[in-house]
Amino acid sequence: MKQQRARVFFLLEDLEVEVPAGTRLPEVVEASGADITFGCKSGTCGTCRVRVVEGIENLSQPTPEERDFLAALSARPNERLGCQFCIQGDVSIDYIGS
């Protein structure tokens, strides 16, 4: 059976990469050289904050801890912590940072 693929578009760099569905964003960034900074990679520093311009429904759901952290930052509904989700389908991402 063919593994599902997902396209990740980084707006800042005008860069599109294709990855196996289920890949985490830090792995995509490491492989592609996209400009997103990760600090803690555990959802506690906010340096990886991104705006999901398209395809937020194609990301794994946020944990209650991620929801609480983003709420404390007054984040918009389309913002996520880049270290906290798996990519399950096509998505367009813009980097915000902390």
Ligand code: FES
């Ligand atoms: S790298 Fe710290 S919250 Fe994502």
